[in-house]
Amino acid sequence: MSELLSSLLQDARVWQGHKHRKTNQSAEPTGYQVLDNQLGGLGWPRGALSECLLDTCGIGELHLVLPLIQRVSQEGKTIFWLNPPHTPYAPALAREGVSLDHLVMINTRDQNDFLWTLENCLRSPVTGLVLAWPGRLAGRDIRRLQLASEAGGNVCVLFRSRREVDQNSPAALRLELIPGEHQDLKVNIIKRRGSWPGQRCSLALGQRADITNKESSQVVQGPWSGAGR
Amino acid sequence: MLWLYLHFPHLLLDHIRRHQPPTGALVIVDGAGHFVVQACPTARDLGIETGMRLKTALGLAPDLNIMRADPKQEAWLLEDQARWLYHYAAHITLAPPDGIWAEVSSLQKLYGGLPAIWQTVEQALTERQLTAWVAIAHTPSAARLLAHTGKGECTADKGHILTALGNLPLLATGFDKKSSTRLQRLGLNTLGEVFALPAAELARRLSPELLAVVQKIQGTRADPKAPWQPPHTFRQRADFIQEVEHSQGLLFSLQRILAELEEDLCWRQQDTDTLLLMLQHRHEEPTRLRIRTTGPEHRAQVFLKLIQLKLDQQPLRAPVTSLVLAVKRFTGREAPGGQDLLGETQDLNEAWHTLISRLQARLGEQALKQLAPREDHRPECAWSASDVRKPGKPYRIASGQLPHRPLWLLKGPRPLLQTPVVWHSGPERISGGWWDGQRVHRDYYIAQLPGGELAWVFRDVQDGWFIHGWFG
Structure with missing residues (x-):
């Protein structure tokens, strides 16, 4: 029996959990200490895809990447926004200290153009960060993007629907984003390289709307007679 | 003064063969389409000669490719030749329809002698796959005469040149018909015998105009030639014998034109950011494409990639008979910056322009935007x-x-x-x-x-x- 086991252990196809190697891939800190700790002190992987899976906009998903945007734009590298679902609001970005000169918005007509553009952006040395809202993606397209990403060594964050949580994906990092009760953002790590997934943490992002807890009681409650129409 | 004359016996033919891989026998016919004006070597092997009736030529070679001569296009082509020759010589004068003068006595010191100049020009002609008959003489008219008869030699010796001229038969001199007939009736058969006549008698018995021509050949009368100035635009044209149906077929000639553009831009020390590509069709309005780069650019490879992208986006509407590439906007070239001496760090500035140009070429210029805040309360x-x-x-x-x-x-x-x-x-x-x-x-x-x-x-x-x- 032990002979059988040892021959099995010799087989390269058997993955052994206790032997997990520390990844030596480079990464960018997320800017949130809590999340960095959960990610093994790394952050957003460079030269690989990261996925954020979320249901709706407005739960703090941009604030999750904002520290990275700030840092990359101040380094003078270009940040591409591909098919953002709404208009990134320039005054708000400027207020956060993002250098707008380094932001390029791209809207593509169809999926082929989208993939082509994303691939080109990923492979270029001028790119620092790509934020993309791809809609539906086939598995082989993600694989292609992953290869382009490896070639370029940039950070790429794809914002996808939470319905795709169960879909198999070659992305190096997958985060599920769920809004919390108190304007915070719950992050579930679905997949990461070099360790077990399953960690979760919660980021307080109330400051994105300038909210502190004591203030909410002072708000003038709107004349909410016509609500719900 | 010494003049170099280039006579292009079949410029149009060279031009067409240069832009398309050889496809068989090709002839150029005159405007009316009756006579063969120029014939390529393949056609000549089949027995076709210049001056032959087109019907006879078709009898000899049924699948003959035929192009019609177009004076306007020939003028364009001659300008093209002047443009590259201008790289080598400063004082150039066009001699339509098929020749160019270049003043070379001032260049001897630069090139290190007349043979070196001759060699340089010959080499340039070979590189461009052009056929030209070259001659050097001490007057423009003499150089032209010698080149036309193909008797040009690389020499600055006036006596030698005059002997060569003197041996030319009267028929080759290009005098007007009336004068040649009268000279022949006088028993004169070569140019040398005309030179020997006393000038006053020549003017009295024949005509003062003939005397002027003869004196210009001899160099006893002034024959000023106004220098040609290169145009401040770039324009190249490729004609196709067989219509091109796929955009891939255009790339062969585009590559050559773009290489010439790169050379031209390097030589001017200029860059450009807009190319105009016009594709002509037989029965339809020409397609006009504007290819823009985001920054100043001069490399042929970059232009070619952008054009490929543009053509991928816009399939050809109809088969293409000819294409014209024109550049009208030039910018002075900036000193290259950002790259270190060993070229180890990538030039990010350049990479940025390349990427944005590529994206704009495929997606359209409207697809890429930058944002800025604006002073408004709304x-x-x-x-x-x-x-x-x-x-x-x-x-x-x-x-x-x-x-x-x-x-x-x-x-x-x-x-x-x-x-x-x-x-x-x-x-x-x-x-x-x-x-x-x-x-x-x-x-x-x-x-x-x-x-x-x-x-x-x-x-x-x-x-x-x-x-x-x-x-x-």
Whole structure:
């Protein structure tokens, strides 16, 4: 029996959990200490895809990447926004200290153009960060993007629907984003390289709307007679 | 003074064969289409000669390719030749329809002697796959005569040149018909015998005009030639014997034209950012394509990639009979910066321009935008989108002065359909726009919707509630 086991252990196809190697891939800190700790002190992987899976906009998903945007734009590298679902609001970005000169918005007509553009952006040395809202993606397209990403060594964050949580994906990092009760953002790590997934943490992002807890009681409650129409 | 004359016996033929891989026998016919004017070597092997009737030629070679001579195009072609010759000589004069003069006595020192000049020109002709008969003489007319008869030699010896001229038969001199007949009746058969006549008698018995021609050949009468100036535009044309149906077929000649453009730009020390490509069709309006790069560029490879992208986006409407590539905008070249001596660090500036050009060529220039805040109280007017520019010096906006705003702005306000669960701040009244007719009068709140998202909602004058942004 032990002979059988040892021959099995010799087989390269058997993955052994206790032997997990520390990844030596480079990464960018997320800017949130809590999340960095959960990610093994790394952050957003460079030269690989990261996925954020979320249901709706407005739960703090941009604030999750904002520290990275700030840092990359101040380094003078270009940040591409591909098919953002709404208009990134320039005054708000400027207020956060993002250098707008380094932001390029791209809207593509169809999926082929989208993939082509994303691939080109990923492979270029001028790119620092790509934020993309791809809609539906086939598995082989993600694989292609992953290869382009490896070639370029940039950070790429794809914002996808939470319905795709169960879909198999070659992305190096997958985060599920769920809004919390108190304007915070719950992050579930679905997949990461070099360790077990399953960690979760919660980021307080109330400051994105300038909210502190004591203030909410002072708000003038709107004349909410016509609500719900 | 010494003059070099280049006579191009079949320029149009060379031009066509240069732009298309050899496809078989080819002849050029005159405007009316009756006679063969120029014949390629393959055609000559089949027995076709210049001056032959087209019908006879077709009898000899049934699958003959035929092009019609076009004086306008020949003039263009001659200018083309002058353009490259101008790289080697400063004083150039065109001799339409098929020749160019270049003044070479001032170049001897630069090139190190007449043989070196001769060799340089011959080499340039070979590189361009051109056939030309070259001659050097001490007057422009003499050089032309010698070149036309193919008796040109690389010599600056006046006596030698005069002997060569003297041996030319009268028929080759190009005198007008009446004068040649009269000279022949006088028993004169070579140019040398005409030279020997006393000038006064020649003018009296024949005509003063003939004397002027003879004296210009001899060099006893002034024959000034105005120098040609290269045009400040680039224009190249390729003609196809067989119509090209796929854009791939255009690449062969485009490559050559772009290589010439690169050479031309390098030589001028200039760059360009706009190429105009015109594709001519037989029965339709020509297709005009504008290829733009984001920054100054001169490399043929980059242009070719952009053109390929453009052609992929726009398939050919109809088969192409000829293409014209023109460049009208030139910019002075900047000193290359950013690259270190060993070329180890990548030139990011260049990479940026390459990437943006590629994206714009495929997606259209409207697809790429940059954002900037604008001074306005109305949220939808407080930002602007502009074409992509290379980032300049970073500037910082005093962030404290800007009001708190959401990171997402909706493309237009969307009706609020759910009752918010928590109200966070507000109201913030924004009222403005009375000055340009787009009046806005709203109270803005920050509210949390049941789904957990933070929304920027407002109530307008009519008590309607709308979402205008998300705190992403």
